[in-house]
Amino acid sequence: MLARARRKWPYLIIAAPLVFLVLIPFDWFLGQYTSIMIFIGINTMVTVGLCLLMGYTGQISLGQAAFYGMGAYISAILSKTYHVNPWLAMLIGAAATGAFAYAIAYPVFRLRGYYLAMATLGLGVIVYILFRELDQYTGGPDGMAGIPCLSIGGLVFDTPFKRYFLVWFFCLAILLLSQNIVKSRTGRALRAIHGNEAAAESIAINVTQFKVKIFVLSAVYASLAGSLLVHHLRFVSPQPFGFLASVMVAVMAVMGGLASIWGAIFGTAAIRILSDEVLAKPELVGWDVVVYGAILMIVMIFLPQGLFVGLKELYERWRLRYAERGAEP
Amino acid sequence: MSEPILKTDGLSKLFGGLVALDKVDISIEAGKITAIIGPNGAGKTTLFNLITGVYPSSSGRIGFRGVSLDNISTPRRAGMGIARTFQNVLLFGNMNALENVMTAQHSRSRYGFLEAALRLPKARREEETISLKAVKYLNLVGLGMYARQNALSLPLGQQKLLAIARAMATEPQLLLLDEPGAGLNTLEKRELGDLIRRIREMGVTIVLVEHDMDLVMGIAEWIVVLDSGQKIAEGTASQIQRDPRVISAYLGEESE
Numbered sequence: 052m053l054a055r056a057r058r059k060w061p062y063l064i065i066a067a068p069l070v071f072l073v074l075i076p077f078d079w080f081l082g083q084y085t086s087i088m089i090f091i092g093i094n095t096m097v098t099v100g101l102c103l104l105m106g107y108t109g110q111i112s113l114g115q116a117a118f119y120g121m122g123a124y125i126s127a128i129l130s131k132t133y134h135v136n137p138w139l140a141m142l143i144g145a146a147a148t149g150a151f152a153y154a155i156a157y158p159v160f161r162l163r164g165y166y167l168a169m170a171t172l173g174l175g176v177i178v179y180i181l182f183r184e185l186d187q188y189t190g191g192p193d194g195m196a197g198i199p200c201l202s203i204g205g206l207v208f209d210t211p212f213k214r215y216f217l218v219w220f221f222c223l224a225i226l227l228l229s230q231n232i233v234k235s236r237t238g239r240a241l242r243a244i245h246g247n248e249a250a251a252e253s254i255a256i257n258v259t260q261f262k263v264k265i266f267v268l269s270a271v272y273a274s275l276a277g278s279l280l281v282h283h284l285r286f287v288s289p290q291p292f293g294f295l296a297s298v299m300v301a302v303m304a305v306m307g308g309l310a311s312i313w314g315a316i317f318g319t320a321a322i323r324i325l326s327d328e329v330l331a332k333p334e335l336v337g338w339d340v341v342v343y344g345a346i347l348m349i350v351m352i353f354l355p356q357g358l359f360v361g362l363k364e365l366y367e368r369w370r371l372r373y374a375e376r377g378a379e380p
Numbered sequence: 381m382s383e384p385i386l387k388t389d390g391l392s393k394l395f396g397g398l399v400a401l402d403k404v405d406i407s408i409e410a411g412k413i414t415a416i417i418g419p420n421g422a423g424k425t426t427l428f429n430l431i432t433g434v435y436p437s438s439s440g441r442i443g444f445r446g447v448s449l450d451n452i453s454t455p456r457r458a459g460m461g462i463a464r465t466f467q468n469v470l471l472f473g474n475m476n477a478l479e480n481v482m483t484a485q486h487s488r489s490r491y492g493f494l495e496a497a498l499r500l501p502k503a504r505r506e507e508e509t510i511s512l513k514a515v516k517y518l519n520l521v522g523l524g525m526y527a528r529q530n531a532l533s534l535p536l537g538q539q540k541l542l543a544i545a546r547a548m549a550t551e552p553q554l555l556l557l558d559e560p561g562a563g564l565n566t567l568e569k570r571e572l573g574d575l576i577r578r579i580r581e582m583g584v585t586i587v588l589v590e591h592d593m594d595l596v597m598g599i600a601e602w603i604v605v606l607d608s609g610q611k612i613a614e615g616t617a618s619q620i621q622r623d624p625r626v627i628s629a630y631l632g633e634e635s636e
Binding site for chain 1: 432434453454455456458459463464466470471472473474475479482483484485486487489491492493496497498499503506507510546547549550
C-alpha cells in the first residue's frame with residue numbers, strides 16, 4: 052500500500068503545480084498577479100538559456116540582454132513598421148539573433164573566465180547603445196508604441212489573461228526541451244566541458260563546437276522571450292535591455308541554482324518579485340544594485356546550488372531526521 | 381613483426397628554447413603492452429600530448445594505422461580510437477562515476493540536439509545502449525557498486541580505475557595510460573597490472589608511461605626508454621635491464 056502510494060507521488064508532484072499555474076490568472080484565485088506572472092514567464096526563458104550556458108557548460112555571459120533586446124526589436128520593427136505577421140517576425144527574430152550569436156561565438160569563445168565575462172558585457176553595452184541611437188528604426192530612447200498583438204486564427208492575445216497562457220506555454224515548452232537536453236548525451240558533454248576541458252576533448256567532445264551551440268541556443272531563447280515581451284507590452288524601448296538587465300538574468304540564474312532547469316522559475320520569480328514589489332518603492336531607488344550584489348554573495352556562500360536545490364536539500368535533511376526518529380506510525 | 385598501430389618519425393617538440401622531444405622514432409606494435417620509461421623530464425607526457433594532439437609537434441610525423449594525424453584535432457583523434465588517461469586523473473567532478481563513463485560514449489552515439497530535446501525514439505534507444513555499455517566498462521574496472529557516487533568522492537586508487545573505465549568507454553584501439561600506478565599501494569598495483577592485461581586481451585593496444593619498475597617489468601612486452609627528449613634504448617624487459625645507457629640514465633654516469 053505504502054509503496055504504491057509512493058509511486059504515485061511523482062505524478063502529484065508534476066500535476067499539482069501545473070493545476071496551480073493554470074488557475075493563477077483567474078480573478079477568483081490570484082488574478083491580481085497575472086501581470087507579474089507574465090513577466091516571470093518571459094524572464095524565465097532568458098534565465099534558462101543562461102543556466103544552460105553558465106550552470107551546465109560553465110561559460111559566463113553578461114550580455115544576455117542583448118539577445119533579449121534583439122528579439123524584441125526585430126519583432127517590434129517587422130510587425131509594426133513593415134506589417135509582417137507577428138509569428139513570422141518572431142521566427143525571423145530568433146533566426147537572426149541565433150545567426151548573430153553564431154557569428155560572434157567563435158571569436159568570443161577564444162576567451163575564458165573573466166575575459167569571456169568582459170567580452171559579453173561589452174557586447175551587451177554595444178547592442179544597447181545601438182537600440183538607443185538607431186532612432187530612425189527603433190524610435191530611440193522614447194521607443195515605439197502600437198505593436199500589434201499575437202493571434203492564432205480568430206484568437207487574439209489582447210488581454211493579459213490570454214497572454215498569460217501564451218507566455219507560460221512557451222516558457223514550459225522551453226523548460227521541458229532544456230530538461231531533455233540536459234539529460235541527454237549533449238547535456239553530459241556540456242557538463243564535461245564544465246568539469247574539465249582537456250578531459251572532455253580526450254573523450255572526443257568538441258569543446259568549442261558545444262560552447263558555440265549552447266550560446267546560440269541561449270540567444271534564441273532570449274530572442275523568443277524578447278518577442279513575447281513586446282507583443283505583451285505592445286511597446287518597446289531600450290530600458291529593459293541595458294547592462295542591469297543582463298546582471299539581473301545572472302542573479303536570477305544563480306538564485307535558481309545554476310545547474311537546475313526548474314530552479315530557473317524560482318530564481319526568476321524571487322528576483323522579479325523583489326525588484327517589482329520591493330525595490331520599486333521610491334525611497335529605495337538606487338538600492339537595487341546593492342541588493343543584487345548582496346544576494347549574489349549570500350547565495351554563493353550559503354546556498355551555492357541556488358535557492359531551489361538548497362531548499363530541496365534542506366527538505367531532504369529534514370525528512371531524513373524525521374525518518375530516523377522512527378516515524379512509521 | 382606485424383604492422384605498427386602507431387608510428388612516429390623524427391618527432392620533435394620545442395617549448396621556446398627547451399627541447400622536450402628530440403627526433404624520436406617510435407613504433408608501437410598492435411595488440412601489445414608497451415611501456416615508456418625514463419627519468420622526470422624525459423618527455424614522456426609530452427609524447428602523449430603530441431599523440432593526442434593537445435599541442436602540435438614542432439617537426440616530425442605521427443601516423444595512426446597508416447593515417448597521418450597532422451591537422452587532426454584532439455576530439456577527432458579520440459573518435460578515431462586513441463584514448464588516454466591523465467597523470468592528474470582529471471575526472472568530471474560534477475558527475476557521478478556512471479555519468480563519467482557514459483559521457484565517454486559520446487563519439488559512439490549519434491543523436492543530436494533536436495532528438496535529445498524532443499526525446500525521440502532514436503535518442504531513447506541510444507541512451508539505453510549508452511548506459512548499458514557504461515555499466516559494462518564500470519564493471520570491467522570493478523567499480524560497478526560505486527556507480528552513483530560522485531567521481532571525486534572516491535579514493536585515489538578508484539579514481540584512477542574510473543579514469544581507465546572512462547577512456548575504455550570511447551572504445552579505443554590504442555589506450556595511453558599516463559602513470560596509472562602512481563599513488564597506488566602494492567595490492568592496487570597488482571590489480572592494475574591484471575586489469576591492463578585484461579584490456580589487452582580485449583584487443584586494445586596499450587602504451588603506458590610509468591615510474592614503477594615492478595609494474596613495468598611485470599606487464600610490458602616492449603619497453604622504450606626516453607632521456608632528455610631522446611630515445612636511448614628499446615627492447616624487452618631483460619634487454620632494458622642490462623642496457624648500459626639505461627643504467628647510466630637512471631643512476632647517473634659512473635665517475636672515474
